[in-house]
Amino acid sequence: MMSGAGQWSDLSARLLSGLVLAAAGLGAVWAGGYYFITFVSVVTGLIVWELTRMVLPGDAIRAVLMGLLAGVAGFLAIYFPAGAALPTLLVPALVGYLWLPQHRRLYVPFVIFILLAAFGMMSVRSEFGVVWMFWLVLVVAGTDIAGYFAGRMIGGPKFWPKISPKKTWSGTVAGWIVAMIVGAGMMAVTGAGTWLLLLSVATSFASQLGDIAESAVKRQSGVKDSSALIPGHGGLFDRFDGMLGAAILVLIVMQVTGYPPGPV
Known part of the structure; x- marks a missing residue:
């Protein structure tokens, strides 16, 4: 575990750029409709741009x-x-x-993953309303923030060191706890049943798997960050990897069970 000021060296840059990105994202969530669809589409395009640069540097x-x-x-x-x-x-x-000369087995599944996740986010906002989209954002953001601070303050065994050497079990579990708190808050606001606690934790875990999947791409591509678009965070793929994983799970849940329930 890092010690002293070194483990917090990126905090100020992460905080400032995170606030700017959060303001843009939450504004788009609140506006909904064309604005949210456009926001997600632009982010999707930039993430695929980053992915292509990682697997085909120089092209x-x-x-x-x-x-x-x-x-x-x-x-x-x-x-x-x-x-x-x-x-x-x-x-x-x-x-x-058809067009890429190499790394197709890596590239194609991730492009499908990214596009389906984007569709999932748009579907949650358009079909279930702003409240449930905010729930999804809070679960993912809470998981990421809890993992960041718990991992640095508590440390301990690594979750999957060969793929994501910085992710710890303490940060992983902290993310689940925060997700459960978010789910409990949503139960109070919407009157949803206790199933929401389980769904919140599952969504948190899916967001962590999205983070790990993106880490695997970076390791195979030999890069530290997907790009340098966001100071302190790397690229949009680095920032939205958790949301991609969470959105895929929620899209599957929507198709199979109909949850989350209708607009609030």
Whole structure:
């Protein structure tokens, strides 16, 4: 475990850039509709741009074009009928498979993962309303913040050292506890049943798995951060990896059980 001021050396940059990003994201969540869809689509395009740069360093043109394609596909899919949405989301993966000269087995699954997660976030906001989107944001943000501070203050055994050497069991469990607190708060606000506690913890764990999955891509690509877009955080992929994992889980839950319940 790091000691002294070194373990907090990135805190000020993380805090400032995190506040700016949070303000933009929460503003888009509150506005909903076209504004939120546009925000998610832009973030999606930038994340795919970062992913392409990681697997194909030096190929700037291909990275930009794949990012644009992903952003447009994400934007259009939410407006299409259900039968056309999934094929639209798969277009960037198909183009990547045909066009990229290497790392297709790494690239294609992650592009699908990113596009489906974007669709999940849009679906939560459009179908279940602002309150449930805020629940999702709070679970993911709470998990990340709790993991950051608990991991540095408590330390202890690593969760998965070969993939994510900084993630500890103390930070992981702290994230679950905070997620449960968020779920309890939502139960009080919405009258939802105790199932929400379990869903909140599962969503927290899914966000942590999203973080680990992105760490695996970075390790295989030999990079520390997905990009340098956000001071103290790296890139948007670094910042939104947890949200991607959480959104995928919630999208599956929505399809299988209908939860979360309707707009509040």
